[in-house]
Amino acid sequence: MRRARKPSQSKLKKEIREMAHRLLIRRVWTLSVKDIRCLPSSAATISSSSFSTSLQSPPSRVSLLSPPRTLPRTLHQISRREVSFNVQDNEDFTERVINSQLPVLVDFHAQWCGPCKILGPRLEKAIAKQKGRVAMAKVDIDEHTDLAIEYGVSAVPTVIAMRGGDVVDHFVGIKDDDELDSFVSKVIGQ
């Protein structure tokens, strides 16, 4: 399989702009969906019956944007603050990446990709050094092909950095430990 050429600076900027635009649309949609669902009187009756879109957000989010709830999912949410996790589906991505309080590195990888297997542990190490100030979401592009295509991934590994739902940086291919440390620091905003 031929790897895509490393995009030029202007192409990168264009891609980031396009990604940001898509994310903005997704966030606005998600927020409006949540507004509809956050009717105080019917709080207790909100169940898992869902909207059919992939932009569904669970009714109980621990954030400044939704009223506090005591549905079981909230507790589950608090305890599930892993630093590095595998994205399960689009909803999971929205919840744990776009709507994350922490900056998140998204590692797009594949089973058949040799360099991904080298970069993966290095990323884990770089994340661990930050002691919970940044999270990492792993996306298997064979399992979540549409998501990967949506984010403009062509070659793997591709890592995009998201902060407050916006794409702030990305890179394609392998980086060494020092390069990763500085990349992560930049993302956190140090």
Added chain:
Amino acid sequence: MAALCRGSQRWKRIHCFHVFKRKFTGKHDYDLVVIGGGSGGLACSKEAAQLGQKVAVLDYVEPSAKGTKWGLGGTCVNVGCIPKKLMHQAALLGTAVKDAQKYGWQISGTVSHDWSTMAEAVQNYVKSLNWGHRVQLQDKKVTYLNLKGTLVDKHTIRGLSKAGKETILTAKNIVLATGGRPKYPSNVPGAVEHGITSDDIFWLKKSPGKTLVVGASYVALECAGFLTGIGLNTTVMVRSIALRGFDQQMAGLVTDYMESYGTRFEWKSVPTRVERLSSGALKVTWTNTQTGCEHSDTFDSVLWAVGRSPETKALGLDKVGVQISKETGKVIVGADESSSVPNIYAFGDIGEGRPELTPTAIKAGRLLAHRLAGRSSELMNYDNVATTVFTPLEYGCVGLSEVEAERRHGKDGIEVYHAFYKPLEFTVSQRDSSQCYIKVICEREGNQKILGLHFLGPNAGEVLQGFSLALQCGATYPQLTRTVGIHPTSAEELMKLSSSLVPAE
């Protein structure tokens, strides 16, 4: 017939609505919709998009009877050429390891093969190709839809998602490239429940074990070949002849080699039933049609390779008036891949009379895209297409078989030059080369044009490619004699043929 008339009246009303809608919007959703994301469909859609057309491709894989499914890319990428060649290579490497010791390699202990390691590597590579195709479609701005497409009328397609959601698309032109799927025998109890096909073999996580391959097509022989090569007990059950459609003298040599290589053959036999025993093994009962005797044996797997049928039944072709062959079910097409409906085209494996090969589908698809975009009128040339059967000893050929050449030019109208040879690599490893053989069929009169070229030996595919160019250029026997061979190779034996100047009887 009456049903069709009624149907068309109903569609006329909907069609009128669509016409109204089109006048209102001014155009169809797409310039071109391709149904089928295989070798042909992808090539056609990408080319059309590059020529400025608005294109969508619908690809949907109905899982096999065993539940196997795969990603974008069609048969070749997922359950054909690619995994086949990789497993064939795995088998060849096994033979190479055995030969290696004669060449001085010190290999301690026995060398065994692990199916799971090979399967995982092959499956991973195929998945990378699925991804690569998705990226290419994205780059070339082709809309990809994972939907099962059906024709509603000649400009409208209904796409059904896995979840049952319906999408309607309209297109100026529609191209059908849905390919084919393996057939199951219709009269063998237990065939579907207990057997697998080529759709499944490449995706097995565990070794198929002792395998019975039913059929003698190139699919059957190639699969049986690599299964034998990786050390599995393999039997091929042949109803009548092997490699139907190929030169039969060459086919005989192919199966002779396979028998000496370790594949068992049950000739002139047909299975009558397949049962699962309490041990989990499969008991197959068959009849030898020559002796009339019934036999049975147990196997771990039964692989049906008894032919392929085109994916035309679920397309809604009869509703729209696209004619298919009653015998094969394939779409009847003109030289420009057009069907009986003016703006609907079909090519690749579903085209009647077309070779079931990836390179012809790709080329035909690209030329069709050019014609649809009004850029050219060049038609696909289906003559002298070279092909290779990747059995343990490979068989490559281009042009006519001996029998076909005789039929067209008369027995006295042709000259056949032939020779057995021994590849140099076989000498030190003391391998049997009894079936390494070459045959060149020429016109006897005129400029003695080469009509057919057949090569049985290692790397036949690589050897043949250059000669297929020669045939495309109308190479003649005198030109062959004037060409000097590369030494030491097996390919040069084709040049040495000329110096023998001894036509076959």
